[in-house]
Amino acid sequence: xxxxxxxxxxxxxxxxxxxxxxxxxxxxxxxxxxxxxxxxxxxxxxxxxxxxxxxxxxxxxxxxxxxxxxxxxxxxxxxxxxxxxxxxxxxxxxxxxxxxxxxxxxxxxxxxxxxxxxxxxxxxxxxxxxxxxxxxxxxxxxxxxxxxxxxxxxxxxxxxxxxxxxxxxxxxxxxxxxxxxxxxxxxxxxxxxxxxxxxxxxxxxxxxxxxxxxxxxxxxxxxxxxxxxxxxxxxxxxxxxxxxxxxxxxxxxxxxxxxxxxxxxxxxxxxxxxxxxxxxxxxxxxxxxxxxxxxxxxxxxxxxxxxxxxxxxxxxxxxxxxxxxxxxxxxxxxxxxxxxxxxxxxxxxxxxxxxxxxxxxxxxxxxxxxxxxxxxxxxxxxxxxxxxxxxxxxxxxxxxxxxxxxxxxxxxxxxxxxxxxxxxxxxxxxxxxxxxxxxxxxxxxxxxxxxxxxxxxxxxxxxxxxxxxxxxxxxxxxxxxxxxxxxxxxxxxxxxxxxxxxxxxxxxxxxxxxxxxxxxxxxxxxxxxxxxxxxxxxxxxxxxxxxxxxxxxxxxxxxxxxxxxxxxxxxxxxxxxxxxxxxxxxxxxxxxxxxxxxxxxxxxxxxxxxxxxxxxxxxxxxxxxxxxxxxxxxxxxxxxxxxxxxxxxxxxxxxxxxxxxxxxxxxxxxxxxxxxxxxxxxxxxxxxxxxxxxxxxxxxxxxxxxxxxxxxx
Amino acid sequence: xxxxxxxxxxxxxxxxxxxxxxxxxxxxxxxxxxxxxxxxxxxxxxxxxxxxxxxxxxxxxxxxxxx
Numbered sequence: 001x002x003x004x005x006x007x008x009x010x011x012x013x014x015x016x017x018x019x020x021x022x023x024x025x026x027x028x029x030x031x032x033x034x035x036x037x038x039x040x041x042x043x044x045x046x047x048x049x050x051x052x053x054x055x056x057x058x059x060x061x062x063x064x065x066x067x068x069x070x071x072x073x074x075x076x077x078x079x080x081x082x083x084x085x086x087x088x089x090x091x092x093x094x095x096x097x098x099x100x101x102x103x104x105x106x107x108x109x110x111x112x113x114x115x116x117x118x119x120x121x122x123x124x125x126x127x128x129x130x131x132x133x134x135x136x137x138x139x140x141x142x143x144x145x146x147x148x149x150x151x152x153x154x155x156x157x158x159x160x161x162x163x164x165x166x167x168x169x170x171x172x173x174x175x176x177x178x179x180x181x182x183x184x185x186x187x188x189x190x191x192x193x194x195x196x197x198x199x200x201x202x203x204x205x206x207x208x209x210x211x212x213x214x215x216x217x218x219x220x221x222x223x224x225x226x227x228x229x230x231x232x233x234x235x236x237x238x239x240x241x242x243x244x245x246x247x248x249x250x251x252x253x254x255x256x257x258x259x260x261x262x263x264x265x266x267x268x269x270x271x272x273x274x275x276x277x278x279x280x281x282x283x284x285x286x287x288x289x290x291x292x293x294x295x296x297x298x299x300x301x302x303x304x305x306x307x308x309x310x311x312x313x314x315x316x317x318x319x320x321x322x323x324x325x326x327x328x329x330x331x332x333x334x335x336x337x338x339x340x341x342x343x344x345x346x347x348x349x350x351x352x353x354x355x356x357x358x359x360x361x362x363x364x365x366x367x368x369x370x371x372x373x374x375x376x377x378x379x380x381x382x383x384x385x386x387x388x389x390x391x392x393x394x395x396x397x398x399x400x401x402x403x404x405x406x407x408x409x410x411x412x413x414x415x416x417x418x419x420x421x422x423x424x425x426x427x428x429x430x431x432x433x434x435x436x437x438x439x440x441x442x443x444x445x446x447x448x449x450x451x452x453x454x455x456x457x458x459x460x461x462x463x464x465x466x467x468x469x470x471x472x473x474x475x476x477x478x479x480x481x482x483x484x485x486x487x488x489x490x491x492x493x494x495x496x497x498x499x500x501x502x503x504x505x506x507x508x509x510x511x512x513x514x515x516x517x518x519x520x521x522x523x524x525x526x527x528x529x530x531x532x533x534x535x536x537x538x539x540x541x542x543x544x545x546x547x548x549x550x551x552x553x554x555x556x557x558x559x560x561x562x563x564x565x566x567x568x569x570x571x572x573x574x575x576x577x578x579x580x581x582x583x584x585x586x587x588x589x590x591x592x593x594x595x596x597x598x599x600x601x602x603x604x605x606x607x608x609x610x611x612x613x614x615x616x617x618x619x620x621x622x623x624x625x626x627x628x629x630x631x632x633x634x635x636x637x638x639x640x641x642x643x644x645x646x647x648x649x650x651x652x653x654x655x656x657x658x659x660x661x662x663x664x665x666x667x668x669x670x671x672x673x674x675x676x677x678x679x680x681x682x683x684x685x686x687x688x689x690x691x692x693x694x695x696x697x698x699x700x701x702x703x704x705x706x707x708x709x710x711x712x713x
Numbered sequence: 714x715x716x717x718x719x720x721x722x723x724x725x726x727x728x729x730x731x732x733x734x735x736x737x738x739x740x741x742x743x744x745x746x747x748x749x750x751x752x753x754x755x756x757x758x759x760x761x762x763x764x765x766x767x768x769x770x771x772x773x774x775x776x777x778x779x780x
Contacts, residue, residue: 079745080738080765081775089732096733097778148774217762220734273773274766281778282734351776481778488773508771 012052019045026116026310033305036382039115040299043123043378047371050127055367058132062566062574063139065359070684072145073355082146084686085355087364091692093355095369096285097347098134099292101180101479102337102551103373105443107381108450109544110334111392112322114311115385117331122381125332125339126374129581133555134344135366136562136578141349142356143678149349153561153656155677156568161659165557168652170493172342172550174521175645177486178528179547180479181265182539183442185257185529187476190435192250193238193469195257198476199250200234201283202264208279224282228290231283235473239465242433254533262526264480269487269518277484284478291474295379295451302457308385308392313417321397321416322441323544324603325595329588333548338377340585342554344370345561360690368692383450384443390420391428391437395446398538399439400625409438432468441540444475483525490521531638536631537609542638545596546646552589553653559585560660567664568674575664586657593650597643606643610636738765 022042025034059065076082085093110118141147147155150169154162188195208227212218241250252260268276318326323334337343348366356365384392393416394402394409402409406422413420429437432452437445448471455467492508494517499506505513532539559582566575599605602612613635616623626632667674687705689698731737739758746755756764769775 077745079742083741083745086732089729092729092733097776100778212762213766217759218736218739220736221730224734272766273770274763278766278769281776346774346777350774478778485773485777489777492773 012049015045015048019049026119029310033307035303035305036299036386037303039119039306039378039382042119043375046123046127047375050131051363051367051371054127055131055135055363058135058577059360059363062571062577063136063362065139065362067358067360067690068684069359070682070686071142071356071359072353072679073357074684074686075682076145081351082354084357084688087357087361087688088692090352090355090361090365091369092289094347094352094365095372096289097351098341098344098369099288099373099376100337100482101183101475102341102343103377104380104447104475105183106335106338106548107377108384108443108446109322109396109540110331111308111381111384112312112320112396113315113327113331114309115306115381116310117315117327118335118381119378121331121335122339122374122377125335126370129555129585130338130340130344130374131367131370132578132581133340133558133562134348134370135362136566137345137558138348138353138356138366139359139362140562140565142353142359142362145679146354147349149345149558149561152349152565153557156561156564157656157660157663161656164652164655164659166493168553168557168649168656170490171649171652172554173486173490173493174524175528175543175547175550177483177490177525178532179543180482181261181525181529182532182543183444184476184479185254185261185533186440186442186540187444187448187472188252188257189254190251191472192247193242193433194472194476195250195252196241197235197238197469197473198480200237201231201280201477201480202276204230204234205276205279205283208282209275212279213274220282223279224286227279227283228286231287231473235466235469238469239433258526258529258533261483261529262522265483265487265526266518266522268484269491269522270515277481277488280477280481280484284481287474287477291471292376295454296375298454298458299379299382302454304382304386304454304457306382306385307387308389318601319603321393321401321541323541324601325545325592329592329595330545332588333545333552333592335377336548336551336555338374338380340552340555340581342551342556342558345554345558357686357688358684358690361688364691380447383447383454386453387446387450388420388424390418391425391449392446393418394420394425395437395440395449397439398441398541398625400536400538402439404438406438431464433465434468441538444472447475448472487518487521487525491517494521531641534634535638536626536635542642545592546642546649549589549592549596549646550649552585553649556582556585556589556653557656560657564660564663568667568676569678572668582657586653589653590650593646596646606639606646610639610643613639
């Protein structure tokens, strides 16, 4: 351990002051526009302090990571799944696996409450909840030979809680896929440029697949380079297509895109992995890491000013057009990934623990990656807050509110308390070469406008339309990959469950079972996609809260498992480390579920909504934004499904938490009765640094052991 | 001096990309197999890469990514 020197005291005082300055400017400014630089300062200052002090405290005092204890990668090294991986490489792997569309979409929608609540939750949430969850799950899974979250739930809590956790994970996967697909449909509808360039990713991926399978097996970086080149070409070509006579072919209505998405999801998930999924994954990983790096540079170079209010009136009134409900609890479920994401627990208990070299690297990989993910969410919030608030609301309010002309949109935005002229709305669409930007809900188009604003500041205004479609393609690319991979995982879970009833389902290669289960999974998320597109009240408006609730409920499951493990492994006095985030997460999510089920405000409560519309049907009236009786019946059906779903999800998680509490209580009463399934201690012979930069002592150790830290060493 | 520093940086980048894309999986596997079982035959690169994707087919949770 390093000792405190005057230099480190000065250094950390400066870091603290930078962070504090950022927070003060963000919190205290009223009425004037604030530079995004302050948001960056607040974020980076807070991350640095949290990583240096809190993460270190958890790693060494609570978890007691042991550099002398061999990790599964060292003990079970098989050259394939288990192999000690350089920490810098594993950081890249882990980050690429946890980062996705989630942290980009949520903050954009939450910007309707202003930028301040979102910023606070993203930064405070990641420090005390999200990064802690990722790190603690990674630690416990590493101590259990890389066991998955579901297995740990079964082993440590019991079969009942374990089954509930599995069922919750399946339901969450379905909702997630439906909502992600909806985001893409909203981004591609009536956009020939976007649709063409996304369609081209399929032949490009097929070509890459054949290249890797037949021509040059395993040459991933060269084929990825070719693929990215072709991708950029198809992006440029998209503009030519949009201006040519082919434009009509690629101008698709949302309901047509739904059919395409469902067909794609089914076919892709039935095809062999090497054909479409594996090459697509390489492509989207390259684009993901590249674009995030570009965006970080863009934000720092351009330092745009935030045009959104710090806190809007919707935060307290709860009648925002993007999603209904007030700040508490809805900001905390809308921004899921980026602050706290249950899905990360699946990664932290998947491949990463099988590859980590040293227990001491858990802080850098688990906590560090999540801080990086959080910074992506901050960038998304910046992108949404630098565009004109009038344009933001015109893009994100449902069509039922906005109407279908720039005049009606301008009027509707004025009703919401913001202003933008019809001319400005038309010009904004023209500048990114889209036919319209009205009611392009789902977050992706708004993010793309923000990104094009930032990038075109750096590269000159002429490229604005290119950058807009670049951002759309970047998101669509990995959402489509997620549809394919997610359908496969959902199918795997379903095959496993059905295997209990009819044996052949267990054999994952059994073709009839494979096609049937794929069909069921695609049908389920396809249903939500269909509903989302045809929902008179606005699909994102209705479904996004359920998505957020589902995602945060998975985090509650992960945190419950972590807390149980802390208690059972004799760390009772530190159980608050994950116990407090669990209490907060459970409060937020169950409050949100409660309001979605029982609220008497028809915009928030699904059943109130249902009864209002049912009463109107009985009275023979049509309630706007429904246009006719068919719409009225659609609303009644959808509200019923959404309400039942919210209630069922909440119930499942209550079961998991209650079961975990029972196990903890039993352990506290009779410590002897509980059994801990930790892998036995084996001494490590590997030498590797804990952090990104090796300390002087670590360098000496490496020298003594005769290994270098250089490549190939 | 400057050229050699540049070369070294380029080597670092190449190493990192090859590791990150897991292009080195085959080399690693062969080294591992030779180490543990010197006499045994190792699959060709083509066979090895097929085996790898086919395994992902069997268990899609391998290499799963987040939303």
